[in-house]
Amino acid sequence: MKIMKKPIFLVLICLFLLAAPFLVLAAEVQDQTVEIGADQIIEGNFIKAGNIIDIKGAVHGDVIVAGNSITISGPVAGDVIAAGSTIKITGAVLGSVRVIGNSVEVDSEVGHNVWAGGNNVVLGSNAKVAWDVFSAASSLEIKGPITGGLWAAANAISLSSEVGKDVNASLDKQGQLVLGSQAKIGGNLSYQAPNDQQLVLKDGAKVIGQTTRKTAVMPDRLDASKAFGTAFLFLKIISLFSLLIIGMVVVSLFSKVLLEVREEIVKKPWPSLVTGAVYSIAIPIVAILLMCTIIGIPLALIIIPFYIIVLYVSKVFVGFVIGLALLNSLSPEKKYKGSLMWPTVLGIIVFVFITSLPLLGWLIKLCLVWLAFGAFLATQKNIIRDYR
Numbered sequence: 001m002k003i004m005k006k007p008i009f010l011v012l013i014c015l016f017l018l019a020a021p022f023l024v025l026a027a028e029v030q031d032q033t034v035e036i037g038a039d040q041i042i043e044g045n046f047i048k049a050g051n052i053i054d055i056k057g058a059v060h061g062d063v064i065v066a067g068n069s070i071t072i073s074g075p076v077a078g079d080v081i082a083a084g085s086t087i088k089i090t091g092a093v094l095g096s097v098r099v100i101g102n103s104v105e106v107d108s109e110v111g112h113n114v115w116a117g118g119n120n121v122v123l124g125s126n127a128k129v130a131w132d133v134f135s136a137a138s139s140l141e142i143k144g145p146i147t148g149g150l151w152a153a154a155n156a157i158s159l160s161s162e163v164g165k166d167v168n169a170s171l172d173k174q175g176q177l178v179l180g181s182q183a184k185i186g187g188n189l190s191y192q193a194p195n196d197q198q199l200v201l202k203d204g205a206k207v208i209g210q211t212t213r214k215t216a217v218m219p220d221r222l223d224a225s226k227a228f229g230t231a232f233l234f235l236k237i238i239s240l241f242s243l244l245i246i247g248m249v250v251v252s253l254f255s256k257v258l259l260e261v262r263e264e265i266v267k268k269p270w271p272s273l274v275t276g277a278v279y280s281i282a283i284p285i286v287a288i289l290l291m292c293t294i295i296g297i298p299l300a301l302i303i304i305p306f307y308i309i310v311l312y313v314s315k316v317f318v319g320f321v322i323g324l325a326l327l328n329s330l331s332p333e334k335k336y337k338g339s340l341m342w343p344t345v346l347g348i349i350v351f352v353f354i355t356s357l358p359l360l361g362w363l364i365k366l367c368l369v370w371l372a373f374g375a376f377l378a379t380q381k382n383i384i385r386d387y388r
Helices: 002-029 231-252 255-266 268-293 297-330 342-355 359-380 379-388
Strands: 033-036 041-043 046-055 056-058 062-071 080-089 097-106 113-124 133-140 150-161 167-168 176-179 188-192 199-202 213-214
Touching: 002 062, 046 231, 046 255, 062 231, 097 255, 133 359, 188 297, 231 255, 231 297, 231 342, 255 268, 255 297, 255 359, 268 359, 297 342, 297 359
Parallel strands: 033 046, 041 056, 046 062, 062 080, 080 097, 097 113, 113 133, 133 150, 150 167, 150 176, 167 188, 176 199, 188 213
Antiparallel strands: none
């Protein structure tokens, strides 16, 4: 028993140091309700995180939100970027809609594209998309017209409206693509499925162009030239916007932590890299060892998710460092003085791009995440002091 006391004590300290800022974030937003009344007007961008977000008023800019329940019934002059459990948009959006959630419903006019990922995704009967729709879901329903094309990957796809251009769909072995009686495809229909029976055409459904079924065939060897295919690009875009939303939350609530980590990376890059590499390997090993003991299982189940969270947020940290370095180099005084949001957004975009490069992308990503992870651990004393 004496042998186990010291490791468990050290892991408890490590867990507390890693979890402190994220526990503060959870405490701040868990019960927070953000409501914009119908008579309110938001000038500029609206960036918030909370449990319940209800936007009834007009927003003269972009809406970037994260929460459990998100409802947007007011008009939005820019884009909507949202991540949550339940997302419902009934207000007109002049820009694009980019959302990820368990249940997603877009039931309004959208001036540009719709990017939607989730368990259940619905484009309602009141929806009208001026450009294209890109979606990945378990269940996808398209009830409103799309002027452009549709790219979708889902188990079940139901189309009961008009699509002006091509439809490209991917189904799993048990999935179906159902074209209702009101469905009309102005271009070609191309779907990937094991058999023809997975396409169901109701009476009245029309496809102006050609209908083509493609079978999924695993290649004999990896073809690097296909690494940036449509599916890969779609997943990268979803990943990018997810990371951007997390970045907005970090900048809004933990700007000081962001600056401290950046300072540590700039001053001590090599020690930070080594520390990050060691801890990123050691913590999972400790968690596995704890899982082998009865008293250690609950602690291991707590360590693992917080470990994953810190590693994920490390991408935001390193993105901020990259973005700030770029903006500093472009500034006449070699020192950027604007909002921290813009270097974060720029840096995340650059980070996703360079880590998507074939062959070396994964290695670059690993080193950068280790670098930020190590810098975060090095600044943990200051983080605890600020948030206790």
